[in-house]
Amino acid sequence: MSSFVFPVTRNDKPSAKPDPKELGFGNYFTDHMLVMEYSEGAGWTDGRIVPYAPLAVDPAAAVFHYAQEVFEGLKAFKTKDGDIRLFRPYENAGRSNVSSRRLCIPAIDEELYVEAVKALVREDSDWVPAEPGTSLYIRPFIIATEAFLGVRPSKDYLFCVILSPVGSYYKEGLTPTRIYVEDECVRSSGGGTGFAKTGANYAVGLLSQEKAKANGCAQVLWLDGVERRYVEEIGTSNAFFLMDNIVYTPPASDTILPGITRKSAIELMRAWGLRVEETRFTIEDVLDAHSKGRLTEAFATGTAAVISPVGEIVYKKESIIINNRKTGLLSLRLYETLTGIQYGDAPDTYDWMTPI
Ligand SMILES: *Cc1c(COP(=O)(O)O)cnc(C)c1O
Numbered sequence: 583m584s585s586f587v588f589p590v591t592r593n594d595k596p597s598a599k600p601d602p603k604e605l606g607f608g609n610y611f612t613d614h615m616l617v618m619e620y621s622e623g624a625g626w627t628d629g630r631i632v633p634y635a636p637l638a639v640d641p642a643a644a645v646f647h648y649a650q651e652v653f654e655g656l657k658a659f660k661t662k663d664g665d666i667r668l669f670r671p672y673e674n675a676g677r678s679n680v681s682s683r684r685l686c687i688p689a690i691d692e693e694l695y696v697e698a699v700k701a702l703v704r705e706d707s708d709w710v711p712a713e714p715g716t717s718l719y720i721r722p723f724i725i726a727t728e729a730f731l732g733v734r735p736s737k738d739y740l741f742c743v744i745l746s747p748v749g750s751y752y753k754e755g756l757t758p759t760r761i762y763v764e765d766e767c768v769r770s771s772g773g774g775t776g777f778a779k780t781g782a783n784y785a786v787g788l789l790s791q792e793k794a795k796a797n798g799c800a801q802v803l804w805l806d807g808v809e810r811r812y813v814e815e816i817g818t819s820n821a822f823f824l825m826d827n828i829v830y831t832p833p834a835s836d837t838i839l840p841g842i843t844r845k846s847a848i849e850l851m852r853a854w855g856l857r858v859e860e861t862r863f864t865i866e867d868v869l870d871a872h873s874k875g876r877l878t879e880a881f882a883t884g885t886a887a888v889i890s891p892v893g894e895i896v897y898k899k900e901s902i903i904i905n906n907r908k909t910g911l912l913s914l915r916l917y918e919t920l921t922g923i924q925y926g927d928a929p930d931t932y933d934w935m936t937p938i
Pocket residue numbers: 655779815817818819820839840841842843844883884885886
């Protein structure tokens with residue numbers, strides 16, 4: 583039994599549930615949210631579940647001016663038997679504290695963090711969709727709320743968790759995407775905040791994302807901030823390349839967000855006997871491998887899509903087609919294994935699933 587109690591104020595005007603076929607991503611929110619405050623001396627207190635509603639935050643709050651905030655993203659899945667389970671929530675709680683340390687935000691006890699998420703999902707459990715491929719996306723975040731315009735860490739914070747039922751990322755099976763190699767703007771540089779899940783990293787990526795779109799691409803492939811050569815990430819997900827039967831992915835570093843899907847995919851591939859190299863490699867290495875027929879697959883990993891195969895890479899005036907724009911066998915095996923574990927159709931041999 584959890585020793586944490588989160589009092590509930592019920593929403594007396596619950597919303598109608600959306601059509602599970604029309605969910606998309608991040609369009610709908612459930613009837614409740616969880617809030618908890620931090621103040622100097624008192625620490626994190628008063629965690630409670632309240633009706634979903636706009637927040638009352640002072641316009642001078644530090645988050646609006648200096649972007650002192652962190653967030654997380656994870657999912658709850660419904661099994662065939664109607665059980666609701668979270669995928670590796672302690673990983674998110676731990677990573678949130680790593681992000682917070684970088685942004686001078688006080689840590690939250692990991693047990694408290696996970697219990698808060700579970701309590702909210704339990705409260706809104708009838709919002710977890712059951713249709714194949716759907717899930718409940720969970721967005722915990724922390725914002726600096728002190729009303730003060732000086733530049734220093736805020737003394738007050740708000741932890742908030744909201745929930746959004748989301749549709750299947752893929753309507754008709756995995757669809758390989760076209761990605762744009764960004765060789766001007768950078769997402770992150772050594773010593774920066776690339777490893778932290780903070781909104782500022784997303785704000786600096788928007789312009790490149792628009793550029794990718796204008797070039798007919800779904801996502802950006804980020805290069806390193808010093809030489810614009812080393813492969814870093816794909817959009818807001820981690821990058822993998824299968825070259826000569828070896829799986830390459832950039833190593834965890836201060837410029838790369840340590841994805842939980844990335845970590846899980848690496849654990850699975852190593853258990854399957856595949857060689858996975860967490861090492862630096864350049865975009866030229868990728869193009870060179872392609873020209874010699876040694877690049878067989880590329881894919882990205884992240885909570886939203888799980889596995890997103892790459893069918894084409896656009897770099898400067900060049901473009902390369904990977905695996906005939908078809909989903910590769912490794913991408914498919916990873917997708918089916920991970921989603922099989924998540925939805926309870928495959929045994930949870932790694933103990934990744936946490937009941938609510
Ligand atoms: C969240 C995120 C990822 C993926 O992490 P998961 O834990 O697998 O969802 C990768 N890159 C960036 C920049 C991210 O923000």
